[in-house]
Amino acid sequence: MLENPYYTADVHKDFTLISIGELALEEGGVIPDCTLAVRTWGTLNEARDNAILITTWYSGTHQIWADAYVGPEHALDPEKYFIVCVNQIGNGLSVSPHNTADASISASRFPHVRIGDDVVAQERLLREHFGIERLALVVGGSMGAQQTYEWAVRFPDKVLRAAPIAGTAKNTPHDFLFTETLNEQIWSDPGWNGGEYASNLDVHDGLARHSHLWATMGFSTEFWKQEKWADLGFASCDAFLSDFLEPYFTAMDPNALLTMAWKWQRGDVSRHTDGDLAAALARITARVLVMPISEDMFFPVRDCAAEQALIPRSELRVIDDVSGHLGLFAINPAFIPQVDAALRELLAAQ
């Protein structure tokens, strides 16, 4: 186990660690004691029909949802819903390469995990720990959208509504390549040492380069041209990098990022239907709002729209945001109102 102050309650508040026991993985590995970091809001009603599941994105945790998306002023309203955010496996809070006490899966020995493994783990957690059999809504962004689609295809009877934001049901080749360039920034740092580093600080340079790729692909060309970082209180483009993006990513665990990236690259609901994406998406019975971000550089609207067209009870709802993919951070004041309006409409629909 490695110390890392980023993955503590000081930064990530009010979460609980819950073990779902042994998790056998699609790729053949095993997580002997699969511990999930879970944040909840609100109360499950007697009918057990007001549960919402939030899934997390690459490098993300429940905290951004707590800070920006959930609250009585939002569609994700704890006064109405019992909201459960499950941190994805390998995100540094749930069981991950750096935080497991089990030497058989620590650091470089952490097994390959798939989106489907996360969803199976989440379903077991919800059923066994909370007694939840059906979800009023599954919502997530980016890799969280991958999990949302996986839920709707794998467990169609359990998902009444789904809102995949800025992500796809089947990962695209371009996305695979982009994610690989993120990985290469880590792998190429001698401090990474095949995953056997003593501290994430040993991989500082690689993680800093990794953050620079997020600068060019995570935001849009127009975000930079319009100097939108100024709206966030930064004095310059350089300051936005050195005081926000670099510290944000260099604080993280390199093996955690690599674990998530491996999943992200291979997200694909058509694994359920022998590679037939249309057949997989046709399984979905949930009402679905497909919500790409207008300026997303790597989950572009057209990729999301093409999938939406294959989902029976679905609608495309483009979120207009010049920020690009990392609009998910809710940095533009106009972002959350669009998400809220869409989710309110979806939650009101039968």
Next chain:
Amino acid sequence: MLENPYYTADVHKDFTLISIGELALEEGGVIPDCTLAVRTWGTLNEARDNAILITTWYSGTHQIWADAYVGPEHALDPEKYFIVCVNQIGNGLSVSPHNTADASISASRFPHVRIGDDVVAQERLLREHFGIERLALVVGGSMGAQQTYEWAVRFPDKVLRAAPIAGTAKNTPHDFLFTETLNEQIWSDPGWNGGEYASNLDVHDGLARHSHLWATMGFSTEFWKQEKWADLGFASCDAFLSDFLEPYFTAMDPNALLTMAWKWQRGDVSRHTDGDLAAALARITARVLVMPISEDMFFPVRDCAAEQALIPRSELRVIDDVSGHLGLFAINPAFIPQVDAALRELLAAQ
């Protein structure tokens, strides 16, 4: 001087090295013996009014123009025009960090060169060596578009027509950041050694990573989704990387790429007008066709269109190509016909 088989007549045919003497640079450095690699086609007529200048892009040379753009079947027709392609300073053929015999500027000591330095050198070459005072057309792609704009703003009386393809007059902040990520792949390779390597092969890994960034930004998301590499005879996405993009970039000189990148990042015609881009572009008297590529990820159409709107005798002509920026390689059979049609129209206009 370092041996590098890529920068030889075996690969780059029919070019001539011409010295224009000492070149004092905008940033204060000096190239004592500025040797330019020049490729010409056709004959200068008696009126000396049929000259066309071609400028080169980052990592590019005259060879792609010879292979794809110039010929009797093209708008750039050697039977009508005297066509001069000048390789940019630092591109590995013209004077560059690895090929200079002058130890004062070799390898890590090569001075910072600006787009304006290239254009000053080209103007001197054309005037002193070829007796050319006016150009029927300046045309170039990407960094070649930067040089094209610089020509039209710096020497308005010498440029009758200009065709900047897939590039901007003032580099964008996003472009700067993207180029920096390219540089970082080289800098982070221990074999680069501050620019004092024994062979470009010492920097193979960094150059390979560099090529992977071109995969995600140089081509469009749709290029990959539609598997357009298959049209080029490759059996898979992986083969396109390992058999084309990686060998293409790893053959190059790392310091040459860094020299070009430094220029690219700082291309800006508004240096002539105290930062006033509109004033700089208003200087242009040439007839201009601004030609972005529809799917370009880092010189997007809107950035080019915004500049075009500031140029008096100009028109926007978007080249429709799913390839993205590296459509410049003329990999799509529909690319060159669009360029030819536009250039023919431009050359026919007064």
